Amino acid sequence: MQNLMNERIQKEIDSNDVTLxxxxxxxxxxxxxxxxxxxxxSQLGVPFKDINVLEDNELRQGIKDFSDWPTIPQLYVKGxxxxxxxxxxxxxxxxELETLLNDKGIKAA
Amino acid sequence: xxxxxxxIEALIQEGIxxxxxxxxxxxxxxxxxxxxxxSASFExxxxxxxxQMVYAALKGKMGGDLHALAIQTSVPK
Numbered sequence: 727m728q729n730l731m732n733e734r735i736q737k738e739i740d741s742n743d744v745t746l747x748x749x750x751x752x753x754x755x756x757x758x759x760x761x762x763x764x765x766x767x768s769q770l771g772v773p774f775k776d777i778n779v780l781e782d783n784e785l786r787q788g789i790k791d792f793s794d795w796p797t798i799p800q801l802y803v804k805g806x807x808x809x810x811x812x813x814x815x816x817x818x819x820x821x822e823l824e825t826l827l828n829d830k831g832i833k834a835a
Numbered sequence: 836x837x838x839x840x841x842x843i844e845a846l847i848q849e850g851i852x853x854x855x856x857x858x859x860x861x862x863x864x865x866x867x868x869x870x871x872x873x874s875a876s877f878e879x880x881x882x883x884x885x886x887q888m889v890y891a892a893l894k895g896k897m898g899g900d901l902h903a904l905a906i907q908t909s910v911p912k
Binding site: 759790794795796797807808809810811812813816817 | 903
């Protein structure tokens, strides 16, 4: 089961440049931490795929096991786990997030 | 339900013995905390790994008993 879930997650993060696993949807986040990451990405003008873990309990647990990370939101760039809300905020404030996105060739829309 | 700030501090301290740990109760409600952790063991370690070390010290309480803990890690200057 876990293998199938991992495959599904891997496929998802491989097929989008920027993927955000969050509570709620980008247009209507249902948690302050998820909302903050949406705001950061919007501020940077980066298109991203939002995936609502509240709609899928297996995924909600599966994504935590996948990354060995106990909380949501989780941001992935080009298949790589970048971090949760604290790390995203820190990297945004220091300019590292923009650098990372640039380095990965992800352009603002 | 929630956790005591002292309890959080003790767990992190136990898991990362050389760390200096400061906990802030952000809303005074015993539920929303920020933890500032400085440790030489973070040197050369990615941010994700640093936070994972803190989560490991919290022994699975993060995301369970502890729902809102902002973490900021740093290396001593």
